[in-house]
Amino acid sequence: MVERNTTRKSPRRTDALSRERITAAAVELLDAAGEGGLTFRALxxxxxxxxxxxxxxxxxxxxxxxxxxxxxxxxxxxxxxxPVAADECVELAKPEAPVRSPQDEIRAVALGLFTAIAEHPWLATQVTLQLSLGPAKPVPLRLFESLGRQVGALGVPQESWFTAASALMHYILGAAAQNASNARVAGSEVGRAEFLDAVSAAWEELDPDEYPFTRAVARQARDHDDREQFLAGIDLILAGTAAR
Structure with a gap:
């Protein structure tokens, strides 16, 4: 008679683990509970x-x-x-394979990061930390390369590549992080509209001699769209780059 092995197998699947699977689970924990909720026990x-x-x-x-x-x-x-120079896009573009200009590609990079930081509250802090630890970290490198390729395609002289790409990268990271922070503040107690109404009303009550500009743009602050404002900043940098 053959004896049956009655040893129960563990439900744990350590053999199925991979770095990618672990990373995906870590992102889920970070989204749900922030950095404090990411522990190896919870993972x-x-x-x-x-x-x-x-x-x-x-x-x-x-x-x-x-x-x-x-x-x-x-x-x-x-x-x-x-990268494709802007004046070549019309010639190269085909209905089945549209070609984006360097300006469009830069906007896509910027908006992609803007959206990611808005959707993942912990991301801005971690990106900023990587940037502060040195340019060799993966995220600063990835972003710098994505922007730098397009800066070159814009026709910027090579001796100005570093300055132009750096200006874009710092604006994107700073503005996206600030927007996400503002959204969290507004969402913690009141909605975005109520938050901007309060800010606008406070600005309208400022001393007109000491704060003439801030009073003048109070209504614009109330009515602005965050993404449009963010992309307007990108366009200003690109316009300045072209002018130089």
């Missing part, structure tokens, strides 16, 4: 495995945060394309 529970199996793929929380940040930004940015 282990979500993945139905033990911490040791996760450490096999990721050394520590810092590496995990970096991987999560890079994954979200990579998904947000448009696929890399070969």
């Amino acid at each position: 282990s529970e979500r993945l139905a495995t033990g911490p040791g199996a996760i450490y096999w793929h990721v050394a520590n929380k810092s590496e995990l945060l970096e991987a999560a940040t890079d994954a979200v930004v990579a998904a947000a940015l448009p696929a890399p394309v070969t």
Whole structure:
């Protein structure tokens, strides 16, 4: 008589783990509970495995945060394309394969990151941290390369590439992060419309001799669209780059 093996198999699937799967679970935890909610214990529970199996793929929380940040930004940015000068787009474009100008490509990069930071409240802090730790980190490199290729296609002299790409990158990161912060403040107690109404009303009550400009744009602040304002800033930088 053959004896049956009655040993129950564990439901844990450590053999199915990968760095990509761990990173995706980390992003879910970050979205749900922020950086404080991302622990290896919580990650282990979500993945139905033990911490040791996760450490096999990721050394520590810092590496995990970096991987999560890079994954979200990579998904947000448009696929890399070969830069095409603006005056060549009309000749090369075909109905089945439209070609975007460098300006359009820069706007796509900017808006992709703007949207990602708005959708992932933790992202702005992590991107800023990577930037502060050095330009060799994956996210600053990815963004700088995406913008730099298009700066070159705009016809900017090579000696000005670094300055132009840096100006774009710092504007995009700063403006996107500030917008996300404002949205969280407005959403914590009141809606965006009520928040802007309060700001506009406060500006209208300022001393007209000390704050003439701020009073003059109070209504514009109330009625503005965040994305349109963000993209207007990109257009201003591009116009200045072209003028130089």
